[in-house]
Amino acid sequence: MPHVVTQACCGDASCVYACPVNCIHPTPDEPDFGIAEMLYIDPATCVDCGACVSACPVGAIVPGHRLPEEAQRFVDVNAEHYGHTQDDLVRFPVPRDKRLPLAPISKPRAVRGGPDVLEVAIVGSGPSAMYAADELLKQPRVRVTVYERLDLPFGLSRFGVAPDHTSTRTVMNLFDDIARHPNITIALNTEIGRDVSLDELRARHHAVLWAGGAPTDKTLQIPGVELSGVQSATSLVGWYNGHPDFVDAGPDLSAERVVVIGNGNVALDVARILTGDVDELAKTDISRDALAALRSSAVREVVVAGRRGPEHAAFTLPELIGIADGHARVWVDPADLEGVLADGVGDPTSAAKLSLLQEISQRPKPAEPFIRLMFGKTPVAVVGQEKATGVRFVRTGSDLEETLDTGLVLTSIGYRGVPVAGLPFDENTGTIANVAGRVTDGGTPVPGMYVTGWIKRGPSGFIGTNKTDSGETVAHLLEDAEAGALSSVG
Secondary structure, eight states: OEEEEEEOOOOHHHHHHTTTTTTTSTTTTOTTTTTOOOOOEEEEOOOOOOOHHHHOOOOOOEGGGGGOOOHHHHHHHHHHTTTOOHHHHHHOOGGGGGEEEEEEOOOOOOSSSOOOOEEEEOOSSSSHHHHHHHHTSSTTTTEEEEOSSSOOOOHHHHHHSSOOOOOOOOTTHHHHHHTTTTTTEEOOOOTTTTTTTTTHHHHHEEEEEEEOOOOOOOOOTTTTTTTTTTTEEEHHHHHHTTTTTTTTTTOOOOOOOEEEEOHHHHHHHHHHHSSOOOOTTTTTTTHHHHHHHHOOOOOOOEEEEEESSGGGSOOOOOHHHHHSSSOOOEEGGGGGGGOOOOOGGSHHHHHHHHHHHHHHHHHOOSSSSEEEEEEEEEEEEEEESSSSSEEEEEEEEEEEEEEOSSEEEEEEEEEOOHHHHHHOTTTTTEOOOOOOEEEEEEEEEEEEEEEOOOOHOSSSSSHHHHHHHHHHHHHHHHHHHHHTTTTOOO
């Protein structure tokens, strides 16, 4: 049986580089590899060689005959993205002239010209920073210094991935390998603006690559969000992952119902942790303080409420499969899916999500604590006096109101970058002004200044998205080095 990509897929396309038969792609219509929520193996083309298994940094690719029970659905998910099922392949093999074109892969070339030793500073040590460092270190004349504010590196992959997603967290092993390169130095506990200024950094290096991410949440603009009992889902993620900025962000878990506003992957993460088996969580890297709080939690239901309909849910298909077929207890009210048919959804990923949601809605209501997914609910106010006691919603597109009682409201409507002193900032997008990674001021490139990651493109994509994104920025940095357009080092 062919190999299968499963839930842990980070999308960084390392497997694509390794595949000798070009059978790994995002979707049949071949969008940008850098924005796909996961990659899929075409079972008609796969020769079962296993090269992708060794290349995958998170262990997401498994031989079909070794899939655990909870991952069996991914066999059909992979096949259906190419317009066939496993049964079809036996009866109707796919002709070679109908298979997808070669993936957009380019090999690095040696940089000619520029300084004898190219000194590059990278601010931040998350996935975008480490993928950029990896790309830079393919050039023997480059020396990289990474400046990290915290006492531990790797940012989102350490402090943003849910502790029960152990496979996804293993991407840090790749970053550890990069950090062992002799031409890289990681300076921990070093904050730009406190320990060293941006001007000093620019004077010491030919180029500075800012990879500071999007550290704040978008604000939910409704009455009552200032009440006690309302906090961002991001703060909860930081709390249970032991992020030093969120040690005091522990929530009040005395209410029986938690309402999460927004239904992206982070919303599903916090819902799953709040309703998870505490003994199983104890086997992970979850904060011990968080574990103790979860043991005494009174939460019986976590409602994840999305403004749009189920066909437009923000969570990814792999995340939905993870809670549907894993150990999470999840429920969807069939009334929330009325009038929406999977056959009427053109996008294959959205259709697959909707089909799975319909399957979940036909299951019996699970035992407590459980997750309830709600759709078509626009929040209009958090109600309460000094403390939140509920959330008032209207049915999206109507004036029908509903209030859900709760003592804890978590907002999860996205992230936003913050201005960096000395760099031009685009308030509309929440990013440092740039063109394809080159920082610009009034449209003019700022010599020697570059960006990558969320502070470059906005808070979109996944861990692996940063590989493509950083590759673009580094390619332009190296072009500028060859052209003699970088800053001089004093």
